[in-house]
């Protein structure tokens with residue numbers, strides 16, 4: 001398979017770890033879209049599983065054990081989708097901690113952003129993440145998917161009540177992610193990144 005047809009490894013980061021969180025409902029919708037694509041191979045990192053990562057960024061046997069389960073899924077990724085809710089006009093602290101524990105794993109790779117929240121649909125969290133990922137030499141994808149009043153957008157079975165617009169937005173976003181993912185993978189393989 002050449003670089004135009006080989007599937008890219010994409011790691012979806014589920015960004016909330018709040019007790020009683022709504023995140024898994026949106027994540028299920030997103031993971032279905034990624035799984036349905038022949039051009040993407042899915043890995044998942046759930047911030048809810050990263051609770052043993054210290055927020056002091058202090059190395060320790062416990063931190064190493066936690067990183068051993070997380071870092072390979074970031075370093076092996078060609079592309080990322082970060083799913084974030086909005087907390088107080090930004091993204092959750094647990095997601096920031098996961099991001100900050102890593103550096104080169106994000107570098108010269110594309111990041112697509114999916115958000116949910118109240119009235120603003122998590123868009124302020126998305127704009128904050130764009131600044132963070134720019135500092136990490138990652139490229140955020142222009143198109144996003146956002147769910148305002150997310151709880152009311154899904155039914156009791158966790159299915160979207162009106163899927164047409166979000167489904168179309170997800171396709172556009174993932175198409176762009178694949179374009180960037182292929183382009184940057186090829187570039188990384190051709191020449192070292194100028195960091």
Ligand SMILES: Cc1cc2nc3c(=O)[nH]c(=O)nc-3n(C[C@H](O)[C@H](O)[C@H](O)COP(=O)(O)O)c2cc1C
Pocket residue numbers: 016017018020021022023024085086087088089090116117118119120121122150
């Ligand atoms: C601490 C906290 C702060 C929040 N702040 C905002 C906010 O600024 N804007 C917004 O639209 N929604 C806000 N919300 C609503 C959340 O985005 C919404 O409840 C979402 O489902 C949270 O994701 P989670 O359930 O996966 O944790 C906030 C929720 C919490 C718990």
